Amino acid sequence: MNTSTIINARIINPEDGYDKLGSILIESGTISDFGPEVKTKGQIIDAQGLVCAPGLIDMRVNTGEPGKENRETINTAAKAAAAGGITSIVLMPDTNPVIDDISLVDFINRKAENAPINIFAAGALTKNLDGSTLTEIGLMSEAGALMFSNGALPITNAQTMRRLLSYSSNFDCLISSRPLESSLSINTVAHESDFSARLGLSSSPAVSELIIVQRDIALAELTDGKLLIDLISSSKSLNAIKQAKLKHPNISCSVSINHLSLNENDIGDYRTFAKLDPPLREESDRLALLKGINQGIIDVIVSSHDPRPAGEKRLPYAQAASGAIGLETLLAAGLSLVADKQLNLMKFLAALTCNPAKLLGLDSGRISKSAPADLIIFDPNTPWVCKGKDFLSKSKNTPFDGRLMTGRNIKTICKGKLVFDFSN
Amino acid sequence: MTYSKNIIDNIFGGIRPASRALDKAATTIQGWYDSGTIPQKHWAGIISAAKVFNHSLSSEDFFPQQTTKLGSFGYPFNKIHCLSIGDFNRPDIETLLSLGEHYLDLNIQKNPNNRVLKGKTLINLFFENSTRTEKSFELAAKRLGADTISMQIASSSIKKGETLMDTAATLNAMNPDILVVRHSASGAPALLAQKVSCSVINAGDGMHEHPTQALLDALTIKSAFKKISGLRIAICGDILHSRVARSNVKLLNMLGAEVRLIGPKTLLPPEAKTWGVSVFNNMKEGLEDCDIVIMLRLQLERMSDALIPSKREYFHFYGLDKEKIAYTKKKTFVMHPGPMNRGVEISSEIADDEQISLIKKQVETGVAMRMGILHALSESQDNNK
Numbered sequence: 001m002n003t004s005t006i007i008n009a010r011i012i013n014p015e016d017g018y019d020k021l022g023s024i025l026i027e028s029g030t031i032s033d034f035g036p037e038v039k040t041k042g043q044i045i046d047a048q049g050l051v052c053a054p055g056l057i058d059m060r061v062n063t064g065e066p067g068k069e070n071r072e073t074i075n076t077a078a079k080a081a082a083a084g085g086i087t088s089i090v091l092m093p094d095t096n097p098v099i100d101d102i103s104l105v106d107f108i109n110r111k112a113e114n115a116p117i118n119i120f121a122a123g124a125l126t127k128n129l130d131g132s133t134l135t136e137i138g139l140m141s142e143a144g145a146l147m148f149s150n151g152a153l154p155i156t157n158a159q160t161m162r163r164l165l166s167y168s169s170n171f172d173c174l175i176s177s178r179p180l181e182s183s184l185s186i187n188t189v190a191h192e193s194d195f196s197a198r199l200g201l202s203s204s205p206a207v208s209e210l211i212i213v214q215r216d217i218a219l220a221e222l223t224d225g226k227l228l229i230d231l232i233s234s235s236k237s238l239n240a241i242k243q244a245k246l247k248h249p250n251i252s253c254s255v256s257i258n259h260l261s262l263n264e265n266d267i268g269d270y271r272t273f274a275k276l277d278p279p280l281r282e283e284s285d286r287l288a289l290l291k292g293i294n295q296g297i298i299d300v301i302v303s304s305h306d307p308r309p310a311g312e313k314r315l316p317y318a319q320a321a322s323g324a325i326g327l328e329t330l331l332a333a334g335l336s337l338v339a340d341k342q343l344n345l346m347k348f349l350a351a352l353t354c355n356p357a358k359l360l361g362l363d364s365g366r367i368s369k370s371a372p373a374d375l376i377i378f379d380p381n382t383p384w385v386c387k388g389k390d391f392l393s394k395s396k397n398t399p400f401d402g403r404l405m406t407g408r409n410i411k412t413i414c415k416g417k418l419v420f421d422f423s424n
Numbered sequence: 425m426t427y428s429k430n431i432i433d434n435i436f437g438g439i440r441p442a443s444r445a446l447d448k449a450a451t452t453i454q455g456w457y458d459s460g461t462i463p464q465k466h467w468a469g470i471i472s473a474a475k476v477f478n479h480s481l482s483s484e485d486f487f488p489q490q491t492t493k494l495g496s497f498g499y500p501f502n503k504i505h506c507l508s509i510g511d512f513n514r515p516d517i518e519t520l521l522s523l524g525e526h527y528l529d530l531n532i533q534k535n536p537n538n539r540v541l542k543g544k545t546l547i548n549l550f551f552e553n554s555t556r557t558e559k560s561f562e563l564a565a566k567r568l569g570a571d572t573i574s575m576q577i578a579s580s581s582i583k584k585g586e587t588l589m590d591t592a593a594t595l596n597a598m599n600p601d602i603l604v605v606r607h608s609a610s611g612a613p614a615l616l617a618q619k620v621s622c623s624v625i626n627a628g629d630g631m632h633e634h635p636t637q638a639l640l641d642a643l644t645i646k647s648a649f650k651k652i653s654g655l656r657i658a659i660c661g662d663i664l665h666s667r668v669a670r671s672n673v674k675l676l677n678m679l680g681a682e683v684r685l686i687g688p689k690t691l692l693p694p695e696a697k698t699w700g701v702s703v704f705n706n707m708k709e710g711l712e713d714c715d716i717v718i719m720l721r722l723q724l725e726r727m728s729d730a731l732i733p734s735k736r737e738y739f740h741f742y743g744l745d746k747e748k749i750a751y752t753k754k755k756t757f758v759m760h761p762g763p764m765n766r767g768v769e770i771s772s773e774i775a776d777d778e779q780i781s782l783i784k785k786q787v788e789t790g791v792a793m794r795m796g797i798l799h800a801l802s803e804s805q806d807n808n809k
Contacts, residue, residue: 133730134732138741167732
């Protein structure tokens with residue numbers, strides 16, 4: 001029972017750079033053996049020479065549940081994630097009510113029990129995301145919250161940030177903070193550049209991000225807190241983080257797949273589907289961020305999945321909501337960059353598997369004996385056209401709509417069970 | 425310390441005559457002779473027997489008066505103020521503790537003939553609210569025969585805008601002998617001490633020190649364990665705002681204890697590990713093998729804004745209950761300088777358990793220890809005149 005073997009797979013384990021043809025034996029939900037010499041047992045899954053890698057871990061997913069179920073429910077997000085090759089997602093706390101209490105962490109945990117993939121809650125850093133009142137980080141962490149975040153909102157007060165980093169380090173919790181100097185970015189909708197000036201859009205400079213990146217680095221140094229700088233978008237921030245990481249292993253950063261694939265020109269004639277937070281920046285920033293992944297400076301890539309129904313998007317640019325869905329395009333968009341030789345496959349996968357697993361303290365995200373059998377089989381070369389209307393997400397706001405993509409997820413296995421199969 | 429020798433030799437003319445006069449075995453008298461002291465229950469008998477020999481003895485003659493003049497180790501105690509534990513050296517501390525120990529005996533403490541502070545005036549000057557410290561000082565001074573007054577700050581000139589220094593000058597003009605000061609600003613008693621001609625005792629200044637509390641804690645520990653050196657003592661909770669912790673760390677370190685500080689990082693001072701203590705953020709690790717756990721009150725009134733998310737979470741991780749005290753894996757005593765927040769830093773099952781709680785004992789010891797401190801300072805004043 002519950003035994004299966006994946007055969008004819010190009011096994012890639014980003015944790016140690018393993019890349020060989022072979023088979024993977026799965027018994028009762030865990031990987032019991034892998035390699036070229038594995039004897040097949042139980043049900044056979046033929047990978048047909050495609051890549052088999054650990055299931056992706058997406059550390060930044062928004063749904064609408066609880067409170068805005070018309071955007072997305074936890075259930076629809078889980079199905080979309082499984083289709084996109086993601087086997088673990090961390091849900092952001094900016095819901096209604098905000099996930100700032102153990103009972104709400106419990107609510108997410110209960111929803112997660114019946115989901116096809118692993119779903120974890122991120123607790124709020126401050127009560128109702130008010131930016132000043134500490135939440136019960138210790139109790140929520142015990143209840144299962146994997147990390148703590150203030151959602152899309154920055155912690156504007158440096159004293160509060162200091163205390164959060166200091167207090168959370170009692171429990172060795174990861175603190176995720178959006179780098180955003182709100183006085184410079186309030187009411188802005190685009191990156192400050194010649195392009196946005198011509199479009200007549202109010203804009204925030206890249207230093208708005210840099211100021212808080214540097215503040216948070218200094219505070220993490222002071223407190224020994226475990227800091228994740230959430231969603232960097234400019235080369236300036238990346239340089240500051242590169243310097244800081246030389247001295248402080250407790251500092252990490254993430255980038256969204258959108259900022260690796262798109263730049264400010266994609267907002268074109270006010271395309272609100274490309275209105276994101278942080279705003280898309282210049283091509284030089286995008287190239288610098290890609291380099292950041294290839295050199296291993298950026299730890300994590302996220303989908304920053306933020307479902308918005310058409311009603312929130314079909315508005316004049318300045319009034320439209322920010323955010324894009326990404327669960328079903330995360331892998332494909334990355335593989336397209338790999339096919340373009342802009343991104344290194346191993347580094348790309350590491351930023352979606354073993355790196356987030358290490359930050360979150362998960363034992364998945366790797367192919368090794370007795371690790372959970374969270375695996376995906378993907379075709380790195382198949383071309384396809386991205387059509388938002390075909391997606392499983394409840395909202396269809398993808399900035400990749402109509403784009404040619406290279407590579408897609410074929411099968412998703414979570415805890416030893418096949419939860420998505422493209423051929424069906 | 426030795427007074428028995430004088431009584432036995434000078435009044436009765438030696439051990440054997442004393443044995444006959446008191447109708448006691450000679451070995452008993454020999455025991456008194458060697459130890460230097462005579463147990464309380466025999467005093468009445470000796471006083472009446474001495475009358476027969478035309479000597480009028482009183483219970484005061486059984487006090488080890490010599491100790492204060494000479495101090496322990498033959499080192500005289502000559503400090504005028506009690507502002508910080510750091511002002512005292514080890515022999516000073518030993519002198520104070522042995523005097524405190526002396527007054528622990530209720531018969532000595534409550535002896536109505538005590539005149540150590542006779543004719544002296546003590547002023548309690550409390551700029552912050554206090555129950556136990558103020559009353560403890562008042563009682564200690566009265567039991568030593570002093571005149572005491574307590575300044576009611578709420579109705580005093582302070583409220584009318586007088587500065588601390590002017591108040592000090594005014595009080596000084598009334599020629600008090602001892603000023604007991606509590607103030608919310610760190611260093612205020614030290615500033616006062618520079619401006620007045622009497623002794624100043626710091627009864628707690630801001631987040632700085634509370635030396636008399638530390639001394640009474642040490643005396644409580646000494647009474648329970650007969651020693652302090654080598655004990656492992658944990659101080660838990662809101663260390664950042666605690667003057668008691670700062671004084672206790674200094675004193676217990678000086679007396680050879682192994683001190684640990686346990687609390688969430690937001691309630692620990694930065695660089696606390698340079699204080700000669702080990703620092704823990706986790707009760708389970710920190711409490712291991714501790715002989716004494718000193719719990720501190722969560723001083724919510726001193727926090728500019730919340731350093732901890734909630735009392736519920738604080739109690740869950742740092743409140744002392746039966747489960748957490750089991751982490752020590754041995755017989756442990758619990759102390760608390762008071763006032764306690766039950767259900768925040770300590771559970772009632774611990775606070776009220778006579779087997780492990782020394783909290784009431786601390787208050788009792790407090791009066792004796794403060795009598796010892798007043799006694800020492802007063803003698804030192806007299807010697808310096």
